[in-house]
Amino acid sequence: METIVTRFAPSPTGYLHVGGARTALFNWLYSRHMNGKFVLRIEDTDRVRSTRESVDAIFDALKWLEIDWDEGPFFQSERQEIYLKYVNQLIDTGNAYYCTCTPEQIDLMRKKAMETGDKPKYDGTCREKGLGKSDNAVVRFKAPVSGTTLVEDVIKGNIVFQNSEQDDFVICRSNGTPTYNFVVVVDDMTMGINTIIRGDDHVMNTPKQILLYQALGSKLPVFGHVPMVLGGDRARLSKRHGATSVTAYRDMGFLPDAFINYLVRLGWSFGDQEFFTRDELIEKFTLENIGKSAGIFDQTKLTALNADHIKAAAPDTISCHLIPFLKKEGITTQPGDYLNGAIQTLVTRSKTLQEMSDGIGFYFSDDIEFDEKAAKKFLKPGALGPISMLEAKLSALSEPFEEKELEAVFKSVMDDTGLKLGKIAQPVRVALTGTSVSPGIFEIIQVMGKTKVTKRLAAAVDYINERASVE
RNA sequence: GGUCCCAUCGUCUAGGGGUUAGGACAUCGGCCUCUCACGCCGGUAACGGGGGUUCAAAUCCCCCUGGGAUCACCA
Numbered sequence: 176m177e178t179i180v181t182r183f184a185p186s187p188t189g190y191l192h193v194g195g196a197r198t199a200l201f202n203w204l205y206s207r208h209m210n211g212k213f214v215l216r217i218e219d220t221d222r223v224r225s226t227r228e229s230v231d232a233i234f235d236a237l238k239w240l241e242i243d244w245d246e247g248p249f250f251q252s253e254r255q256e257i258y259l260k261y262v263n264q265l266i267d268t269g270n271a272y273y274c275t276c277t278p279e280q281i282d283l284m285r286k287k288a289m290e291t292g293d294k295p296k297y298d299g300t301c302r303e304k305g306l307g308k309s310d311n312a313v314v315r316f317k318a319p320v321s322g323t324t325l326v327e328d329v330i331k332g333n334i335v336f337q338n339s340e341q342d343d344f345v346i347c348r349s350n351g352t353p354t355y356n357f358v359v360v361v362d363d364m365t366m367g368i369n370t371i372i373r374g375d376d377h378v379m380n381t382p383k384q385i386l387l388y389q390a391l392g393s394k395l396p397v398f399g400h401v402p403m404v405l406g407g408d409r410a411r412l413s414k415r416h417g418a419t420s421v422t423a424y425r426d427m428g429f430l431p432d433a434f435i436n437y438l439v440r441l442g443w444s445f446g447d448q449e450f451f452t453r454d455e456l457i458e459k460f461t462l463e464n465i466g467k468s469a470g471i472f473d474q475t476k477l478t479a480l481n482a483d484h485i486k487a488a489a490p491d492t493i494s495c496h497l498i499p500f501l502k503k504e505g506i507t508t509q510p511g512d513y514l515n516g517a518i519q520t521l522v523t524r525s526k527t528l529q530e531m532s533d534g535i536g537f538y539f540s541d542d543i544e545f546d547e548k549a550a551k552k553f554l555k556p557g558a559l560g561p562i563s564m565l566e567a568k569l570s571a572l573s574e575p576f577e578e579k580e581l582e583a584v585f586k587s588v589m590d591d592t593g594l595k596l597g598k599i600a601q602p603v604r605v606a607l608t609g610t611s612v613s614p615g616i617f618e619i620i621q622v623m624g625k626t627k628v629t630k631r632l633a634a635a636v637d638y639i640n641e642r643a644s645v646e
Numbered sequence: 647g648g649u650c651c652c653a654u655c656g657u658c659u660a661g662g663g664g665u666u667a668g669g670a671c672a673u674c675g676g677c678c679u680c681u682c683a684c685g686c687c688g689g690u691a692a693c694g695g696g697g698g699u700u701c702a703a704a705u706c707c708c709c710c711u712g713g714g715a716u717c718a719c720c721a
Binding site for chain 2: 224337376442475521525612
């Protein structure tokens, strides 16, 4: 069987957006699933709008998504000679011709056509003139005027286009640079791309490209057009819908595996399964299961899926993605047991890495600041007894703490004071974390260790005394 | 406007002639509980409308409606 070769061909006129990431993902997954090849091509023929920063931003986003490629990146801007060679081939074979009609004339043509209710298209003035190359001439493709062109779309099914709808579109500008529909075909053809999965917005280009493949005498690739990703108002996802940049999701604290899981699942399904690891995606992804209708990007569901991936991920994986967030908070820590332990206590209460980072600070600060409300409510003279008892009992315990031992210690404090666990745990929680919301008290103590815990309990005792004397 | 595509809970979707139309997110109850979560149990909630075909239509066909895409010497 022929090796499947897919590609992702973004134009570097901005960051990688969500929709682009999804087509990249579909192509990448399919090539991986089929044991094929995936090539990256940068479509930077628009010199004015293409920037180096955009290229870097795209690489950056692909790197985060962990999408790698087997060939490329190729830059169209470096392939001009190749395109020109094929332009000449089409002229030589009579499939293209020079046209000297000016843009003004073309405009006039369109206007006239609009008035009479006809299609605004090139009227073929130069089609049979047999003009030679000249300074202001463009090259037009000599499209068939009758018959039909069939697009056999693996996702949408067969789509028939009337050739009479098509006009002699420009394949090479008067300045000598080839146009999009032409370079895409030449690239895909010469790069051996045999499976083209791309956004819905390219459907109308496909018959043009098929005609070009035929004129060039090349075999057709398989086409598949995936539906668009829409915003909450059902319009195509754009800046006004909030974050559309892939890296924005990285910065909000989503795990790449969760993000790709969500993106793939938006428009593709595998029975009732919602959660997929990257390997499962590669194993199960097929073109047949891609849906036909557009989907609305739902950050709430992405967040829920992210929470699931956080629960399923290895602490080391989380830690490596979490460290940049900690850095932002001024927490510098090394990967290792302490960090992993802290992470594990927060895994079930963090939907994003940002949330985790927000809740993990107390493990690393030397002096904790008490949340005012929490301190006022729980660090009262009545808590003095249990806190100091606990401090004493924990000091006597040897490390590492076992959960059972800790339970026993608390139980004995409960017995001695006659207080319920809740009455003891809350003051202790505030003493250890500064707030009234945190992971379970036993797990915190286990992770923090004796030195830190007893120090904080002592500090809380001082705080209470100090406060009492002020009042 | 022309051309093209699409249409199952609010959202993502399963289901493709006979189903109590299933799951997930969200939402609403309840349980669990040292706070917050997690988890568990349960509820509300969908086949856009109209015609056919058929014993039988969410499912096949047509029309309508609605949404989207595209109509460059941009990609």
